[in-house]
Amino acid sequence: MTKKNKKIFAVSAGILLGVIAVVSLRVCQHAPGASPSATDTDILNAAYPLYGTGISWGAEVPVTLPPHSDYNPATTTFIGYQVSSLPTPTTNDIAAVTEPLRDYYDKMLLAAGWNIDTNFEADGPGGSIWGYTKGKDVLIFSYNSLFLNQQPNQPEQCPCTVNFIILGGELK
Numbered sequence: 501m502t503k504k505n506k507k508i509f510a511v512s513a514g515i516l517l518g519v520i521a522v523v524s525l526r527v528c529q530h531a532p533g534a535s536p537s538a539t540d541t542d543i544l545n546a547a548y549p550l551y552g553t554g555i556s557w558g559a560e561v562p563v564t565l566p567p568h569s570d571y572n573p574a575t576t577t578f579i580g581y582q583v584s585s586l587p588t589p590t591t592n593d594i595a596a597v598t599e600p601l602r603d604y605y606d607k608m609l610l611a612a613g614w615n616i617d618t619n620f621e622a623d624g625p626g627g628s629i630w631g632y633t634k635g636k637d638v639l640i641f642s643y644n645s646l647f648l649n650q651q652p653n654q655p656e657q658c659p660c661t662v663n664f665i666i667l668g669g670e671l672k
Contacts, residue, residue, distance in 0.1 A: 543637045544581040544668025551601045556586045571640050580669015587661035597662045625656050640667040
């Protein structure tokens with residue numbers, strides 16, 4: 501096999517693995533008997549245009565979250581769609597990356613009639629979750645940080661990258 505053919509094979513294999521991963525993610529996140537509706541997609545569309553300064557986003561995938569799960573503190577199932585970011589460039593200041601995104605959505609969603617819902621709020625070291633509601637519609641935002649060069653038994657500290665998730669759907 502020539503060097504060029506090896507490169508083509510490696511790229512093709514990578515693309516195939518990526519497609520398999522996306523299909524697997526869609527199948528694994530989809531609960532039997534609970535399918536997101538077109539309305540659920542419209543709810544996620546309330547977060548568009550997606551905040552884009554220094555952040556790249558992946559494709560939307562259907563998601564079903566059981567009651568009392570990490571992203572769903574409610575007593576009913578969350579059915580909708582999710583969009584996730586790629587890791588941000590390395591930063592030494594998490595707030596410099598996360599606060600502009602949160603401010604962007606606070607202004608945009610509150611102006612569009614959404615309400616901040618403290619039932620969806622949680623914070624921890626390098627991560628946060630918050631949400632907005634409008635009737636039965638829910639938008640949930642989160643981020644988590646991957647701390648680079650982390651030493652065992654030491655406090656988490658930057659440099660780090662940040663990943664964001666936006667969930668849009670209904671509690672059913």
